Amino acid sequence: MLISILLNIILLLGVSGWIYRRQLSSPFKPFFWLSLTIKLLAGIGVAVLYQYYYKEGDVFYIFHQGVLLKQILLDNPLDFWNFPHTGRELYEYYFGEFKDLNSRVIFFSKIVALFNLLTGNNLFLTSLWFSLISFVGFWHLANVLVHLFPQTRIALFLSFFLLPSVVFWSAGLLKESLISGFICLTIGLVLEILHFENKPLQIFIKLLGSTCLLWLSWKIKYYYIAILLPIIFSYFVVYQVNKKYPLSFIKQMSLYFLCFIIGILLASLSNPNFSLGYFLVAIKDSYDTMIETTDADNMIFFIDFDGSFISLIKNIPTALFASLCEPLVWESEKNWLKILVGVENICIYALLFFAIPPSFKGERHGLLLLSCILYIFFLASFLAFTTPSIGTLVRYKVAFLPFWAYLITSQVNFNFFERIFKR
Known part of the structure; x- marks a missing residue:
């Protein structure tokens, strides 16, 4: 066990050092080790939270399934790849010990199993590797954005590397950890292709990398990607068309929304769950189930929500408010986790008092x-409707929270704070 721990620490430091050495001109380079240390500690914190506070939950179930799947991998790699559709009786694979045979959960558990090979089934070491992967995605996108918007470097650092909810829920052995890291890395690669100078081989590698990341993300949580893909597609098409045939801004917007509608329609055809009829029924069923199983003070209540499209539209403001503003600190009672998130929300929105005119020009x-x-609007609304539990939503919204915080903090006049500190 000690040898395994030492080996993993050496590998983690080696990979981290390699990433650090590649940062030739990043304004964040002096803060690399600090940011990484915070993320790794957050990964340990997630493991401690679930082991000693919750004492159950996704982290335990998925890690345990990863342990079982690792053994299947060692016994028969082909069965591991095909599991649970191997042609063998499920009881032969500890069926009673698998908490969830959902295809997305099993796929994620297989990823955990691969890392368990390296860590020797050590929950904390596996959490560290997941945290590092997530950090790479956030680090890459932050460096791309600071190149495009150098005046927002402080906002980027705060939103991506210091905001507690972002750092904590994008670390450790959580699906949100990988998803948020993959989303950031994908967006960063796409922006590099469009806005940076690239050789043909570099473009091919980045396209291949972003495609693989999107596929992995789709297998883990497809609905995140069903929202992200139409937006990437629309931006990519409009940017390339405008580069060859300059268009007025109105025409760019028109083409953008045309591509976006096409992307949404294609996404609805990609999975039966996204068809409008089934989608609304599924949301209503999930909502009814949540009402029965969730405490009232932890529930997002929609007004006259009957599963119809009209009632869905009417409740979008409620869904957005819940995703972007809750939990409210004065409604959190004695739940210390919700109180901390409520205080964090107050701090984020308090920065709006120091806002300056938008810095996104052109x-x-x-x-x-x-x-x-659009990404924030659709994902925030979708998550509130499908997961109307405030406690769970705090974790799920990490996929859009850094972008939302960045939009707010990028408008803050940080010179004001610098003058205060100088005094």
């Missing part, structure tokens, strides 16, 4: 801003 940046807002 048609190209306006289109990028629109893409960011």
Whole structure:
């Protein structure tokens, strides 16, 4: 066990050092080790929270399934790949010990199993590797964005590397950890392809990398990608068309929304769960189930929500408020986790008092801003409807929270704070 721990620490430091050495001109480079240390500690914190506070939950179930799947991998790699559809009786694979045979959960558990090979079934070491992967995604996107918007470097650092909810829930052995890291890395690669100078081989590698990341994310939580893909597609098409045939901003917007509608329609065809009829029924069923199983003070209540499209539209403001503003600190009673998140929300929105005129100027940046807002709007609304539990939503919204915090903090006049500190 000691040898395994030492080996993993050496490998973690080696990979981290390699990433650090590649940061030739990053304004964040002096803070690399600090940011990474915070993320790794957050990963340990997630493991401690579930082991000693919750004493149950996704982390335990998925890690245990990863342990079982690791043994199947060692016994028969082909069965591991096909599991649970191997042609063998499930009881032969500890069926009673598998908490969830959902295809997405099993796929994620297989990823955990691969890391368990390296860590020797050590929950904390596996959490560290997941935290590092997530950090790589956030680090890459932050460095791409600071190149495009150098005046927002403080906002980027705060939103991506210091905001507690972002750091904590994007670390450790959680699906959100990988998803948020993959999403950031994918967006960073796409922006590099469009806005940076690239050789043909670099473009091919980045396209291949982003495609693989999207596929992995789709297998883990497909609905995140069903929202992200139409936005990436729309921005990519409009940017490339405008580069060859310059368009007025109005025409760019028109083409963007046309591509977005096409992307949404294609996404609805990609999975039966996204068809409008089934989607609304599924949301209503999930909502009814949540009402029965969730405490009232932890529930998002929608007004006259009957599963119809009209009632869905009417409740979008409630869904957005819940995703972007809750939990409210004065409604959190004695739940210390919700109180901390409530205080964090107050701090984020308090920064709006120090806002300056928008720094995203120009048609190209306006289109990028629109893409960011659409991503936040649709994902925030979707998560509130499908997961109307405030406690769970705090974790799930890490996929859009850094972007939302960045939009707010990027408008803050940090010179004001610098003058205060100088005094």
